[in-house]
Amino acid sequence: MEIKVIDEANKEDIQLPNEAFPLFGKLVPTLVNGQWGYSEELFEDHDVTSMSFRMSSTFFLK
Numbered sequence: 001m002e003i004k005v006i007d008e009a010n011k012e013d014i015q016l017p018n019e020a021f022p023l024f025g026k027l028v029p030t031l032v033n034g035q036w037g038y039s040e041e042l043f044e045d046h047d048v049t050s051m052s053f054r055m056s057s058t059f060f061l062k
Helices: none
Strands: 021-023 025-032 035-042 049-051
Touching: none
Parallel strands: none
Antiparallel strands: 021 049, 025 035
């Protein structure tokens, strides 16, 4: 997994259609002895939902 700052050079990368997507789990970040990690928690089938969102790219530009 790679996390990048959204700036003028890559702002077009977030221009995605506002389509619903399934929420079937979550990532749980951890910090142990200065080392970041994560685990996955998958939802039971009956707990899966969907989500869509609309964000302004200018809000996230650094």
